[in-house]
Amino acid sequence: MIQNIRKISQLFGVIFTLVLLAAGIWYFNFILVASGLLLSIFMGRYFCGWFCPMGTFAERVLVKISKNRPPHKIFSSKWFQYAFVVVFFSAIFIARKNFASLYVVLGMMFSVGIMATLLAIFYQPRTWCGSLCPWGTVMTTVSFNRRFKLEIGEDCKNCRVCTKVCNVPQQLHQSLDERKEKSGKVYIGDRCINCLACVEKCPTKQIKIKE
Numbered sequence: 725m726i727q728n729i730r731k732i733s734q735l736f737g738v739i740f741t742l743v744l745l746a747a748g749i750w751y752f753n754f755i756l757v758a759s760g761l762l763l764s765i766f767m768g769r770y771f772c773g774w775f776c777p778m779g780t781f782a783e784r785v786l787v788k789i790s791k792n793r794p795p796h797k798i799f800s801s802k803w804f805q806y807a808f809v810v811v812f813f814s815a816i817f818i819a820r821k822n823f824a825s826l827y828v829v830l831g832m833m834f835s836v837g838i839m840a841t842l843l844a845i846f847y848q849p850r851t852w853c854g855s856l857c858p859w860g861t862v863m864t865t866v867s868f869n870r871r872f873k874l875e876i877g878e879d880c881k882n883c884r885v886c887t888k889v890c891n892v893p894q895q896l897h898q899s900l901d902e903r904k905e906k907s908g909k910v911y912i913g914d915r916c917i918n919c920l921a922c923v924e925k926c927p928t929k930q931i932k933i934k935e
Contacts, residue, residue: 726920730774734784737775751829757859764863767872772853772860773891773917778840779853783891786844795847799855800894812858854892854915864914874912874923876903877930886922886931896922 737756744752760771772779798804819828840852853860880903887893887900895915903910911934912922922931 726924730919733774734780738777738780741777751825753829753833760859760863761866764867764870766870767918768867768870768914769860769863769917770872772857772863773919776853778836778857779850779891779917782840782844782849782852786841787849790844790849791846792849793847795843795851795855795894799851805856805861808856809858809861848893850891850917853917854895860915860917867914870914871934872918873934874916874918874920874931875934876900876910876912877928877932878903878907879928880930881928883927885927886925889921889925891917891919891921 741752741756744755749755756771756775756777760769760775763771816828816832819831823831836852836857839856843851843856848854876899880900882900882904884897884900887896890896892915895913899910899912912931923933
């Protein structure tokens with residue numbers, strides 16, 4: 725049920741993006757990201773899992789040709805992720821000084837599309853989303869005090885069935901490792917895109933939205 729609703733939400737995100745493009749609103753990416761940033765303060769990376777058109781394309785289309793291999797460990801390094809953010813936004817800043825805004829936006833869209841597609845083909849479909857997306861990294865940073873979290877219960881059997889449906893399984897594996905090693909509350913890490921697939925899949929219903 726939840727995933728059917730999410731599919732509709734993702735379709736809306738794609739249609740909304742296409743409408744903005746058709747209307748000649750080339751800075752639509754910043755409109756979407758600004759909305760995502762506001763949401764992430766309270767709900768984490770909800771935008772990524774439910775609306776992002778690039779993420780939807782990777783998850784629904786590129787999955788068919790993906791090698792579905794775990795991403796390289798360096799992609800999970802916070803140092804690498806933040807360094808990538810600095811390089812990405814520096815490139816945009818430099819480009820804006822030398823090119824018209826339209827070309828900067830189109831160049832950014834093309835670059836992101838190429839990188840996300842290549843990562844989706846050679847690794848897991850949403851490797852870009854879970855590891856490298858600069859907007860996702862910023863959303864992760866501002867969501868440190870979010871109210872919406874997914875908790876892994878203490879009765880978790882660590883069967884890892886949930887990781888088979890997770891869109892960013894490397895994050896879920898880390899949280900399950902933490903669950904195995906400690907008592908008390910354990911939440912799925914902040915790079916989770918809140919797709920809720922694990923909540924539906926867990927055979928013992930030990931993954932739930934924080935109360």
